[in-house]
Amino acid sequence: MTTFHPQPDEHGAPVRLAHPSTPTATATWDDPASIATVIPLGALPPSLNDVPFAPWLDIPASTAEWQTVPGQAAIEEPPFAVPAGFAPAAGVVIVEDDGRVWAVAPSNAFGGYDATFPKGRVDPDISLQATAIREAFEESGLRVQIVRHLIDCRRTQTLTRYYLARRLGGNPALMGWESQAVHLVPMALLETVLGNPNDAVVIDALRRI
Template identity: 60%
Template sequence: MTTFHPHPNDDGGAVHIRNPSTPTPLSHWEDATQVATVVPGGALPAALNGIAFTPWDDAPAGAHGWSSCAAYPELAEPPFALPPGLAAAAGAVILEKDGRVWLVAPSNGFGGYAATFPKGRLDPGTSLPCACVREAFEESGLQIEIVGYLLDAKRTLTYTRYYVARRIGGSPAHMGWESQAVHLVPLAQLRQVADHPNDAQVITALERWLAART
């Protein structure tokens, strides 16, 4: 049976999912020791940790909409020094109230990632925090609020600023075409699920960020 993503790609074409992900039982969402997984359009509980799973229908649209998204004037972060030859990008490490962390499964393992943190390049006229919120929404379906700066990470083609964020709305079942599943992962299992070498330093930074707040 051929599986297509319910959302077309940016060119309006159908996205064929060659090896569809497997959703977990609904009971996993309520158990903070379990990995919970949803696929595009899949079943979810009505809410989790007191926050409903409802689509973010009034999310900004287009480059102009995201360029004017809510600012974070009190966000303490260092200057962003973009190395020559690299493109600026932003990513989100989204914490759930129960201590788990949200990850996305790029469609067809794009970039060699089985699971990773939402991230993407910066569009002209868009701030890094706004790009972070946009990428989180487009790849995970979640509406987030940034709570802190995490780190800057160099890749082959990009230099990515990661922020720590929390879920305030949205629905992971409404993930965009770039993701074929969204996972909610206990911190103790994060390195096993997000196992790409590029994510190791992000997880280490997160562990330090959390330890500093306990």
């Protein structure tokens, strides 16, 4: 049976999922020691840790609106000097109130990631923080608030700034086409779920705060 993501890609084309993810039982969402997984349009409890799973209705519709998107914070940040030949990128590590951490499963393990943190390249005229909030929404369906700078990571083609963030709302079952599942992972199991070596330094930075 062929499975397609319910959302088309940026060109309007259907996205075939070669190996669809498997959701976990509803009870895992209320157990801080369990990994919880939702697939596109999958079942969820109405809320978690007293924060509802509700769609973000007033999503920014333009570059100007994303640049001023709520959730950005007046925090201390180190200089961000992108080396020649590299592109700027930004992402978020979203920590839930029960201590678990949100992760996304890129569709068809894009980039060699079975699971990772939401991130993406910075477009012109959009700040690092706004980019991180946008990528969190597009890849996980979540609406987040930036809390602090976490770490800057140099990758093959990008310098990525990661922020620590908390969930304000959104619905992970409404993840964009780039993700085929969204996970909520206990801190102790992050290396098990996020196995790509590129994420190890981010996990280490998270554990040091």
